[in-house]
Amino acid sequence: MNVETPVLDVAAVTRRFPGVTAVDGVDFAVRAGEIHALLGENGAGKSTLIKILGGALRKDGGVIRLNGEPVDFHSPSAALAAGIAVIYQELVLCPHLSVAENILMGHLPRTAGLAVDWPAANRRVAELLAQLGVTLPLNAPVGRLSTAQQQLVEIAKALSRDSRILILDEPSATLGQRDLDHLFAVIRRLRGQGVAIVYISHRLEEIFAIADRVTVLKDGRLAGHWPIAEVTMQRLVRAMTGRDLGVVTGREGDAAAPVRLAVRNLSRKGAFADVSLSLRAGEIVGIAGLVGSGRTELLRAIFGADQPDAGTIEVDGQPARFRSPAQALRRGLGLLPEDRKTQGLLLDRALRENVSLASLRRFTRFGFLRPAAEERVVRELIDDLHIAARGPGQPVMTLSGGNQQKVVLARWLARRCGILLFDEPTRGVDVGAKEEIYRLIHALAAEGAAVLIVSSELKELFAICPRILVMREGRLVGEFAGLDLREDDVVDAMLMGGRADAAPTIAAG
Ligand SMILES: Nc1ncnc2c1ncn2[C@@H]1O[C@H](COP(=O)(O)OP(=O)(O)OP(=O)(O)O)[C@@H](O)[C@H]1O
Numbered sequence: 001m002n003v004e005t006p007v008l009d010v011a012a013v014t015r016r017f018p019g020v021t022a023v024d025g026v027d028f029a030v031r032a033g034e035i036h037a038l039l040g041e042n043g044a045g046k047s048t049l050i051k052i053l054g055g056a057l058r059k060d061g062g063v064i065r066l067n068g069e070p071v072d073f074h075s076p077s078a079a080l081a082a083g084i085a086v087i088y089q090e091l092v093l094c095p096h097l098s099v100a101e102n103i104l105m106g107h108l109p110r111t112a113g114l115a116v117d118w119p120a121a122n123r124r125v126a127e128l129l130a131q132l133g134v135t136l137p138l139n140a141p142v143g144r145l146s147t148a149q150q151q152l153v154e155i156a157k158a159l160s161r162d163s164r165i166l167i168l169d170e171p172s173a174t175l176g177q178r179d180l181d182h183l184f185a186v187i188r189r190l191r192g193q194g195v196a197i198v199y200i201s202h203r204l205e206e207i208f209a210i211a212d213r214v215t216v217l218k219d220g221r222l223a224g225h226w227p228i229a230e231v232t233m234q235r236l237v238r239a240m241t242g243r244d245l246g247v248v249t250g251r252e253g254d255a256a257a258p259v260r261l262a263v264r265n266l267s268r269k270g271a272f273a274d275v276s277l278s279l280r281a282g283e284i285v286g287i288a289g290l291v292g293s294g295r296t297e298l299l300r301a302i303f304g305a306d307q308p309d310a311g312t313i314e315v316d317g318q319p320a321r322f323r324s325p326a327q328a329l330r331r332g333l334g335l336l337p338e339d340r341k342t343q344g345l346l347l348d349r350a351l352r353e354n355v356s357l358a359s360l361r362r363f364t365r366f367g368f369l370r371p372a373a374e375e376r377v378v379r380e381l382i383d384d385l386h387i388a389a390r391g392p393g394q395p396v397m398t399l400s401g402g403n404q405q406k407v408v409l410a411r412w413l414a415r416r417c418g419i420l421l422f423d424e425p426t427r428g429v430d431v432g433a434k435e436e437i438y439r440l441i442h443a444l445a446a447e448g449a450a451v452l453i454v455s456s457e458l459k460e461l462f463a464i465c466p467r468i469l470v471m472r473e474g475r476l477v478g479e480f481a482g483l484d485l486r487e488d489d490v491v492d493a494m495l496m497g498g499r500a501d502a503a504p505t506i507a508a509g
């Protein structure tokens, strides 16, 4: 077969849901031994398309050809048997089973007596992992592994079926830089073995680092496809969003503004130690650091979700010791957590209810809900955040992954907290919406809110935070602002603990 012949050829494929054509006559072709990026805004139809390819959803029209032969999968196992493996936005492993059992699920080698042949199973798994160039604890329950390791289990599982097409839906959304580099090494290795890889991500830098070709969807339709060498970042953004993005930059905080949050020598055993920082009204401060540096734990302890062992917290000059998030909420704090999945989205309820959930008081007068006020705020947020939905009544379950993330963000924005703690605020969110979120964060700060942002994307921190703190192994190891705010220095501090002169300075409270 000619190398230019696609292994997978999608022609005019369509899938409708009530009120929306999620995939609308899309053509899409992937060749053996290439990494093909699939891009598009939240709700553009990426996940729907690959669910069709993976046999998890039926198409309404169009043709899919595998090695030139038309195929139509009625189930994920049919797609897998044909050599197409999909790793979905949510991983689907059995947490209680071991790594080996998960990888060989459904086709564990058996002895003549039909018992599982463990020596053979372990040999097979070891081979697969060697092929990927990774090591994993074979007998550990998968639930104990990190997200990055679980992803590798999923990939090994795909390989165990000799998949020739591997599709990854936003694998990087939950990974730190080091795990990402590792994942890229694995993916490149598979490409070298002739596997065709489809890679979905909202981080465009990643696409330029790894993809050979790129296809963009917009509103369910094909917006273009290019070899990566022939396209610029700006071109991709325009294809996705239909516009050029402006530049949002941070505004220096006002040194005379009152301190809203002061944290002194805060410690929590095994998580972080001796952290001091302060946040003035109108300030946006970033916290950089590697995954595991204690950033998420710090935010949780400030918010009362975990209890610190030592140290003090002051809110608006008053000592604050939150025994629970509910107490923190009453004092005007809000936390947008890293893990949105566990954040109580009411999946079968309307977008409207999910957004207004945390701010019912704002929409209530004399005990009565004011639906008009609620409706107006919810509609504004749907607009501001570009949430792709038919309207406030759409059940959250039927929104795309990124749009569900935006709903959680909208909930906190609706509540108008005076002190906002954001953990990875734009994870899984498309470029256009990212920009809108930055604008909204600026607007909140301009109205006097104090904002603390944890992000694994340095570019994001540099775009919105005039002051950046760096955490490493549970400690604050650097603080950079103004002319000292240089990316190299921040990265050095993240990796090595920073320069001697970059010791944390503690603003007087
Ligand atoms: N089960 C469903 N019922 C109704 N509409 C749905 C359903 N699943 C998806 N949709 C709609 O189809 C459209 C495409 O969604 P899809 O999940 O494919 O987007 P996506 O490109 O993967 O976005 P994201 O980047 O946010 O993951 C969206 O408008 C979404 O609301």
Ligand SMILES: [Mg+2]
Residues within 6 Å of the ligand: 046, 047, 048, 089, 169, 400, 401, 402
């Ligand atoms: Mg998706």
